[in-house]
Each structure stands twice: as C-alpha cells, then as structure tokens.
Amino acid sequence: MLITQKCHYAMRAVFELALQYNQKSGPIKIADIAKAQSIPPRFLEVILSQLKQGGFVGSQRGSEGGYYLVRPPEKLMVGEVIRFIQGPVIPPETKKKETASKEERVFQELWRRVEDAISGVYDSVTFGSLVERWEKTRDVPVLHYSI
C-alpha cells in the first residue's frame, strides 16, 4: 500500500494543527486532535512524538499543554511529512546501479520516473493549500443526501 494508516493519521493530525495555526489559541491537546480527526489517541501520541523528532511540531507539557506546528502551513509540503513517516517511495537498493543485476537495470529508469511523478505531486501541495481548500468547501453540503 502506498500510504499506510499511520501516515494518513499523521497527515490529518498535521492538517488539524494547520487549521488552528492562525487562531493563536495555544497548543492543541492530543485528545482534541484525536477527537477532531477520529484517530486512536494512544496511537496519535506515538505519531506526534515522531513528528516532533522530525522537527515538524513542537510541544508544551503540563496542564494546558499540547502540540503546535513549528512552520507555517504554507511552508510545509505534504511530501515532507509523508517521506518522513513512510520513508522513500522507492527503496534505495532498487535504485542503486552498482548492486543491480543487468536485468534489474532495465527497470531502473522506470522506477525513477515513477518516483519523480509522485514527488511532483507531493511537493506541489502544502498544508496551507489544503487548509484553503477546506475553508472554501467547509460549508458545501454533501451531494449524496440520504434517500
């Protein structure tokens, strides 16, 4: 699978922090993020602490503590988060010319192109743009009314 569940959660968590970024209402609690984005809270703990390691978020301990985004959402590409949580799309050994057999080498150009194509998308979308889109469509009713 291209995107793991964990990565989906990570992106939704960052997205949630991005939504609140301009509200200046202090750090957001794990519990709140978990609720807003329907993420198992204990699992979210693991994820956020990993995102902190990666320098994407910061935290405040104690009462009224929580997490916050380090960079403004417009300067945070989704690709950065995805790559950090998931690792590279194409594993390095698939790309290494030296260790590849002749047969494998035929495919390397293909994998390179695939990776570039994916990166092109990943790096053209920021959490800022996602928030913008969200703001625009937040009140648009779902088309699929119950019958």
Next chain:
Amino acid sequence: MLITQKCHYAMRAVFELALQYNQKSGPIKIADIAKAQSIPPRFLEVILSQLKQGGFVGSQRGSEGGYYLVRPPEKLMVGEVIRFIQGPVIPPETKKKETASKEERVFQELWRRVEDAISGVYDSVTFGSLVERWEKTRDVPVLHYSI
C-alpha cells in the same frame, strides 16, 4: 512499499518472455525463466500461474512445455501487469466520497493526483519499449569494473 518483490519478479518474468517473443522458439520453461532472471523457481510457478489467470501469458504442458506471452510486447503496458499483481495504488475506500469523513475528503484530490501521476508513467511504458532499451544497452560494459 510501492512495488512488492512478487511484482518485481512478475515484471522480470514477463520481460524475459518478451525478450524471446520474436524468436519463435516455442514456450519457455519456468526453470529457464527462473535462471535467467534469478527468481526462486517455486515462487515463479505461483506468479506465472497468476499471470495466466490474468490472460497475460499462456502455457503448454508436458515435456517441452512452458510459458509464452499472449500479446506482443509492444501492446503490453507495464501498468497492466503491475496493477494486476498488486491491485490499485490507492485503495478504493480511500477514494470513495460517500464513505469518507469530511476530514478525509480534503485529501482525496491529492490521492487522485498521485494516482494519475503514477498511471501516467505506468501506461507510457510497454514491455516492447523495455526490450528495445535492453537491446540497445545489452553490450554496454558496466562502468563499475572490479578494482
């Protein structure tokens, strides 16, 4: 991981059959494909029989039997094989608008773009073009001589 080992094997197997396609030397034995492409023979058995189910290859039983490509390599896109072996890049439930929560819906456009980007590459490369490339570079010495 985007491409499983099994899928790599499948592509190399098909590629091997593509190489021999114009030689008209009858079906190729599992053992030969396995040897040429360094694939565990028993595993290759599983893979080829799956590819047969998918209509990509045909087989001949008995002595002097083996496998052969059903379509000419130029008319076989790598995407067809990859999608058949691996299933869709983005799982359908990630894309379904009806079942997605509001939060998930923000990301759907992103996943759609990623999928399209990948498909664009997958569907622009045929096994015929891979064989061509192979024929061109088959005798180019490896740059990395042993020291």
Next chain:
DNA sequence: ATATATCCTCACTATTCCAGTCGACATGAT
C-alpha cells in the same frame, strides 16, 4: 506546595501481509 493535566518513554501484543516452500497431481511429447 500540592494537585492535576498533560506530554514522554519504551516495551509489549495482536494481526495482517509477504515471500517462499511442499507434496501430490495432470498432461503432453517421445
């Protein structure tokens, strides 16, 4: 100061998926 709310750490489990194997059987060429 104390209580409490929060993050922090790290180990642990359950489940699923992947890669690969095994044994017995079916079929076709010679």
Next chain:
DNA sequence: ATCATGTCGACTGGAATAGTGAGGATATAT
C-alpha cells in the same frame, strides 16, 4: 510407458503494521 513439464492448494516463517499499557516527567492552576 516414461519422463518432463505445468497445476493446484495448503502451509510456514518472518517482517511490518496498528494499536495498547503502565508508569514517569513536567508545567500550570490553585
């Protein structure tokens, strides 16, 4: 008839994924 092949279904070991548990550390409120 024999032997070389493909066919079939079950099976296993290991890795990765998703998620949980228990207790510790620290900041804020009172």
